[in-house]
Each structure stands twice: as structure tokens, then as C-alpha cells.
Amino acid sequence: MIFTVRQDQLQVLLVERGNEPYRGSAALPGGFVRDGETLDEAALRELLEETALDGRRLHLEQLHAYSDPERDPRGRVITVAYLALGSDLPFPAAGTDAARAYWTPISSALDGGMALAFDHAAILRDGLERARSQLEHTTVAAAFCPEPFTVGDLRRIYEAVWGFKLDPSNFRRKMTRAEGFLEPTGERRFPEVGRPAALYRRGSASLLIPPLLRSSEIPPLSNDQSSMGVRIV
Structure with a gap:
């Protein structure tokens, strides 16, 4: 595969x-x-x-x-x-x-x-x-990202693999605090619209510490969603 x-x-x-x-x-x-x-x-x-x-x-x-x-x-x-x-x-x-x-x-x-x-x-x-x-549990998500990459690029990898959206601010905080996951390049990407984004390369760590668990990232269902039988898989 x-x-x-x-x-x-x-x-x-x-x-x-x-x-x-x-x-x-x-x-x-x-x-x-x-x-x-x-x-x-x-x-x-x-x-x-x-x-x-x-x-x-x-x-x-x-x-x-x-x-x-x-x-x-x-x-x-x-x-x-x-x-x-x-x-x-x-x-x-x-x-x-x-x-x-x-x-x-x-x-x-x-x-x-x-x-x-x-x-x-x-x-x-x-x-x-x-x-x-x-x-x-690991830093393998960076294997999907051409270097250098932004935290936003990395978040889109997680969203694509897991199949649901993540809160950008919460994700950024967790990724930048993870031990040895991201190594800043000191450079920035300047998009046509929006703020410049810091660029990173993959760090030396192979394990993600602390882990980023799917169960903690799935948003709770609203009452309307629950009544409609909506579930995230």
C-alpha cells in the first residue's frame, strides 16, 4: 500500500x-x-x-x-x-x-x-x-510533507488521513510544543492573502511526545447532529 x-x-x-x-x-x-x-x-x-x-x-x-x-x-x-x-x-x-x-x-x-x-x-x-x-504516536506525518512546510501544511495532512477537520490554533500549539517534531528554518512563506507562515523541516524525533490522539481531537456532536444520527468515522 x-x-x-x-x-x-x-x-x-x-x-x-x-x-x-x-x-x-x-x-x-x-x-x-x-x-x-x-x-x-x-x-x-x-x-x-x-x-x-x-x-x-x-x-x-x-x-x-x-x-x-x-x-x-x-x-x-x-x-x-x-x-x-x-x-x-x-x-x-x-x-x-x-x-x-x-x-x-x-x-x-x-x-x-x-x-x-x-x-x-x-x-x-x-x-x-x-x-x-x-x-x-509518531512523527511520520512529516513524510507526507515536502520540505520546508508550514504547520498549516502539516494540519492538512492530519485532516486528510484522519478524515475530519482540526482546530488550527489547538493543532499549532500542540505541534510546536511536541519534542523534536518540528525544526524551524527561520524562513517564512508569504501567501497572496493572509499572514506570513513560519517554515519548518522535520526534526530528529521519531515518536510524537505527547501523542496527538484522534479521540481528543474529534469535536463533540451537537444536539441537532445527535438527533440526526450523524457520526464521524
Whole structure:
């Protein structure tokens, strides 16, 4: 799973399968491990072969192993899923057994209107939850931001991944007080409208201290919203 934020939306990279099974269906990029390869090496190779993206530029981590005996009609196949995060990644180029590769909003991939091959919808949901959780406890959100960036840029990353709006003042206060998260560049961005914004680069910290928990950032429902059955997911 390769996630990026484009046009203030969390997007995932999908491929159109060029081979059976599920030929023509949308899927996460991937393939089989070769003799003599480590899992990390296979993940980097498959990413390059199917999408022409260099995984060494991305935040890459192993997510989970999927071993349902019925998950692949070709036979018993155990999949080790990886999660990759990158800032404003380019349009991918399909290769080898992928007919095409493309970015799509993750909401479109999971809203039921798109049938993903194999058990890739379940894998994608797991990856989305991991990404959301990582933003609570680590500084990985900065991996989505081209440097230098403003606190507003960072806030829009959180909003895109978590799926709800955050209070700008409260977010700024928490981010600028977090230990080692942001490193000021001493420069400012001057927008056409509004006040200049301080520019930052990613600091040395890997953990977000104190954490920024989703449960503390979701605004309470009003009485009108409660009566209408509105909920935030």
C-alpha cells in the first residue's frame, strides 16, 4: 500500500491487473518473492517493476501477514503486506504484469463501488488504520510533507488521513510544543492573502511526545447532529 496526499485527499496507488486471476480488476501492487531475496528487497523490486516508484524515497514498513488458505484461487499463498508513505508522489507508470497504475482517493477504493482483487480491500483497511494510528504516536506525518512546510501544511495532512477537520490554533500549539517534531528554518512563506507562515523541516524525533490522539481531537456532536444520527468515522 502506497499512500500519498494529493489535492488534500489521502490517495492510494492501485494497479489494474494484467494477468489472471482477477485480470482487469483493481489491486494493490505486489508479486512473489524470488529465491535469495529478503522481504524488503522483494517489496522494493515489485514497487519499482509495477509502478516505477523508488521505494527508497518512501517511509516503508511491514504491516501484517495474511494467510487465509482461500485468499488466492491459485493455491496457498501467504502475503506479507507493506505500508509506504510519501509526499506528493508523481503519477506512476505501470510495468510488467500491471496493465496500468493510478492514484485514487482511498474513500473511493473502500466505499464499496470498487471491487478489489483477492482480499486487498481488507488489507487496505488495515493499512489505513495503521497510518491513522501512526499519526497519533509518531512523527511520520512529516513524510507526507515536502520540505520546508508550514504547520498549516502539516494540519492538512492530519485532516486528510484522519478524515475530519482540526482546530488550527489547538493543532499549532500542540505541534510546536511536541519534542523534536518540528525544526524551524527561520524562513517564512508569504501567501497572496493572509499572514506570513513560519517554515519548518522535520526534526530528529521519531515518536510524537505527547501523542496527538484522534479521540481528543474529534469535536463533540451537537444536539441537532445527535438527533440526526450523524457520526464521524
